[in-house]
Amino acid sequence: MNTSTGFKGSQNYVASQELMGAVNIAMALEKPLLIKGEPGTGKTMLAEAISQALGKRLIIWNIKSTTKAQDGLYVYDVVQRLYDSQFGNAGVDDIAKYVKLGKLGEAFDAKEQVILLIDEIDKADLEFPNDLLWELDKMEFYIPETKQTIRANHRPIVIITSNAEKELPDAFLRRCIFHYIAFPTQDLMEEIVAVHFPHLDKTLLKQVMETFYWIRGLSSIQKKPSTSEVLDWIQALQLGGISERAIRKEIPFAGVLLKKNQDLDTLEKYKD
């Protein structure tokens, strides 16, 4: 149990009160934390921040559309073994040599408690989360080839992110703690910006924030700019040496904020 070292955000990551609450609930109840939210709200960053704040190693399992649940547990390299046997290499009898642990296996096998990030779980097949139910519940799995059970020495803290491209199965959801990262309010956003640009001019920040939330508020914008885009934008403005007054009026480097041609056209129209 690790409640004494609660999560309070980290040096580079500003978390809302609710998010910190959810992280601590998940840790206290030893359940995976499922994070959803708009792209660019820092879902993946969260795991890194927790790992930093708690000083624990982070293991990232990136999910792709071809990922199978089995890949996370272990891979039995039969083909290698077959080749080795054909050339009469030593150690072919030792199956364990051909069993390689996946990311989940690695997290279980670690000597200390680690943080396991299962990133973008919705990318995989519909059945994928269900195939992991037992493993995430019991924190163990069995390798029939070597008659070995891999059991977690210390329950890893599991963070799962999803972009909601697929519905996740109910049985899986029931085992998770859920948090939705809402888009940051202006106050929180200012805090986030301050973490990344500690010496930013106040008037510049104010102009940037006003313009940014104004653009987000335009109803006809199709892809709304998010946190990562505003950070890039500030960087661009600083490097470009733009005067504060020009920001709201001209919106320089709008291409950093808006990624679609239609959106840039819309912005042109609204700019007075």
Next chain:
Amino acid sequence: MFSSFFYLLRARGLSVSFNEWMTLLEALQKNLHHCSFTEFYYVCRAILVKSESDFDRFDGAFLEYFKDMEFTKELPKQLLEWLENPKDKPKDTFDMQRAMQNNRLSPEEIQKMFLERLEEQKEEHNGGSYWVGTGGVSVFGNSGYSPKGIRVGGTSRYKSALQVAGERNFRDFRNDNTLDTRQFQMAFRYLRQFSSRIDAPKTELDVDGTIQATCDNGGNLKMIYQRPRKNTVKVLLLMDSGGSVEYYSRLCSALFQAVSKSNHFKDLKVYYFHNSIYAKMYTEPTLRTKLAVETDWILQNISSEYKVIIVGDAMMEPSELMGRSFFSYGVRDKTPGIEWFQKFKQKYPHIVWLNPAKRPQWSGYWSHTYDILSELFPMYYLSVDGLEEALKKLLVSR
């Protein structure tokens, strides 16, 4: 403990399981809410609710159970009288836009504004957006609508309080809202039936087969290939164009974009009609006669394995649907529209109707054809929820 809350949540459509409830009790035992009511709300939500589209439902149920906050300071007697017995009856419609502006206010601002108004107000007000009164969109009063505010007297009609749950911030995430192209596209992913029984070269390595064959071959490697698994769904999209659907054109075009961008269909055919299907259909939304095809040709040449989606508001002059020899964009037609619809229904076992409009509240003229067509076809309202339901319906046989 408060297990009636558990049943209330279930009654309000949240599929909270017993396991989750036990998890919540465990969390409360461990004092994860730090004895605070607000934290308690978050603990409940994190454990019991698993999708942001359910947050609003949860907020509603939470408010219902724990009641909304009321203004506790003493109020002028006269003001209360106005509020309890308003002269005008509250209307059902509110200026939503004005009401949403209240969203920007912070609780402190509302408190302050309220105290100011109490000083200023000298008469009764109903409706409107400034004074304390009934049926309006200001942040005070009762029987009105405001996303945030203080209820003053009366019973709450649209429950809003300044508590976290009261903000109902997640209304926009509800599945039953109509939304944008991407969400439509996501929904169209439901329309998948994978099969390897297709005419394609064997290009994928069959690992299990290879291992088996290699063993059979005395350890010499023998590769086995198989056909890839591909989506076999073919879609025939029939869209109403022009006339009364013009009003929903943005929604319809979002749907069209989503369908045409969903490149996972094996085949997609799109035809247009105006109000009702007649002897000819059009290949362009402009309904140009030059580009028309015989509806009979479609029925004969597009096989019944196609899944048919009809998009239209199903509202027209009854005679347009039922009448004979109706003129439509230069096509002289002897068969009434309803018979054409029936032909489609007979030919295609998988057919649904997506309607961007809801059934008109009043019965009679406009809802007449709506009722006839919704009886003939499974009809769904064109929202993300409705679309999902419709697509699921398309995948199962009648």
